[in-house]
Amino acid sequence: MTDEQFLQWLQSPSAVRMVLIEAQVNVAGQEVTRYIASRPYVTGPAEVPANTEYLPLATGGLAFTEQVSLTGEAGLSGGDIELDNGDGALDGWLGDVWRNRAIKAWTGDPSWPRADFRLVFDGIIDDVGSSSRETINLVLRDKLQRLNTPITEAKLGGTSQNKDAILPIPFGECHNVTPLLLNPANLEYGFLGPVEWFINDEARTSGKPVPTEIDLVTGRFKLPINPLANAVTTSVQGDNVGGYAPRIAPLVQRIATGYGKAADRFTVADLDLANLAAFDAAHPQMVGLYIADRTNQAQAIQQLAASVGAQALMSRTGQLRLVQIALPALGVPVEIGPDQMLEHSLRPVQRLPVAAAVKIAFDRNYTVQASLATSIPPVHADLYAAEWLTETVVDEAVRARYRLTDDPVQVETCLKSRADAHAEAVRRLAMNKVPRTIYELDGEPELMMLELGQPVLLRDARFGLQDGLPGVVVLLSRYWLTGRVTVGVLV
Structure with a gap:
């Protein structure tokens, strides 16, 4: 199946969607794979895996949320899969070891051969639990776990x-x-x-x-x-x-x-x-x-x-990527307009603070030594007494207009040179010295193919977006069964 055919299926209102799940688990000391689905599905003798029944146990959840941190700290995305345990047949699964085991999910049509299903998640099971007497829940994390x-x-x-x-x-x-x-x-x-x-x-x-x-x-x-x-x-x-x-x-x-x-x-x-x-x-x-x-x-x-x-982020197919949040983002933007979102679903969710100055700390001194009493030159002794060198860039017009301080919080980096620190400070200031807004929208199925950090052109009749503004994807909540997705865009 080509990408174009898969996209046409995603866009079709008559598409019958299902999810196939393959989850690793340790049962009585043995590593096994459990095959789970949202509908009955059995593979044929020539397929991979061959002659395999996927048990129709997945009834809820089947969603995963990924988000870019705008403050730079490490973070793990998450979601869950809810399994039907109304008759108690899965009670024993709670005693198995699921933690830190691999799990993959594919989406497709019940009529398709197994090879045509598309991988939509490749991650890790954080743990198993139960939100009610009738259910078992697999808690998911991305592979950064x-x-x-x-x-x-x-x-x-x-x-x-x-x-x-x-x-x-x-x-x-x-x-x-x-x-x-x-x-x-x-x-x-x-x-x-x-x-x-x-x-x-x-x-x-x-x-x-x-x-x-x-x-x-x-x-x-x-x-x-x-x-x-x-x-x-x-x-x-x-x-x-x-x-x-x-x-x-x-x-x-x-x-x-x-x-x-x-x-x-x-x-x-x-x-x-x-x-x-x-x-x-x-x-x-x-x-x-x-x-x-x-x-x-x-x-x-x-x-x-x-x-x-x-x-560092994981793609929806479980590959490590590095994404710089920049505006305009590199690459050819995907247009997101009224045809790509549910009617009246676009809403502003966060207004980012404006910055008038950026202070980058670089070339860390890993052993701070104050008041060295050796024969080294005083300028060298001063360098050993400071943990960081710093580079600050200020926009006086923005500082005055917004009545902001020009003594910003220090941003500690692994950069080595002053030139690189200056360039990074200039880049960050250019991005943050103007008002930025994160919008969220409920997208049509084709937007499930987006990736975090991808450039977009956001267009709507509201919020000054009539002519479209460049943005970057910072949040994706994919709902695998419904084919819907919530998209967060920084503009």
Whole structure:
């Protein structure tokens, strides 16, 4: 079935819609797949899966909501599936282990062969529950839930005082970090694995450079003399497995596929490689992120993405994407007008505050050292005493008009250079110095094909939208059985 044929089916008022669900579950220690549907459905002998009955148990829910965070923090989308348990036949399912198991859903027509059904959800079961005596509910999350686990839990081990310490990992270029003392006997310090370079081939004690014996393959170095009570720091270009790439998209891919629990790591199939390549081309800024604790993968990925006002999201088919919320958004906009929405369904739901200034914090100093009493130049000592460098951009006309402060809240990023911080501050100010509104609408079935971050042209007879205004999709609530969708658009 072609995309055009599927779209025609979505738009047809006579379409008979159903959903097929394949859910993984652990039953008495064995991993099995349960086949569920909203109507009776049996596959044929030549289909995949062959000769399989999908039990018609799904009666409610069958919806999933995705939303972009406009503040940059990590977030997981969610939904649920309600199963009929009026006769108690599914009571035993409550004792099975559903948590963190894969689940997929397809939509189509009961008359279609299995291969023509379209994947509409690829995610994770958060847990199983029961909202009433007659139902069982599967709570859904997107696949980012798999990355809600520490990047590393690898400890030094041995018998030294640091035996229970997490081995730190530098991603990209990290300034003035405190490496872990690995071996007090030979004054060996370092990180979890190989690194690209110890900047200037040196370490420092209380800010003063000292010669070091460096091993990039192991990510370690040795000091020739005991630092005594002086703090040992270094600046490092970090993790280089697969090639050193201190940019957002490659680091996101590396963290998602190379770290965390082996069973939950993403594979290439879980990545939207075209999206990541396009994002990397558009955002070549150098970044750095130092992990010295149990920071989880999703949090680290969102920190990197938020440095340029972007967010890591899962597509409706379960692939990791990076989306920058910008206006106008990149790409060819989809028109959303009266023909694409239910009559009178468009409504403003949120008015965003106007900003007259943006303050970007960059090039983090990971080991703040105040009042260094060594022979380093005073200007260097001042840099070691500050955690962040900052860049502020102000629009005086907007500040005066809206009577706003020009001392904005600091936005902490992983950016390294002042030029990149300035450019990001200018970009954010240009977007936020004018009034912005989020509108929601109830869309016709064809809008189910939208993705978060997609550019649109929003047109309506109300709210000054008569000639259409560029917007970006920030919310999608898809209702798989009815073919309806609620769309949130930032304009």
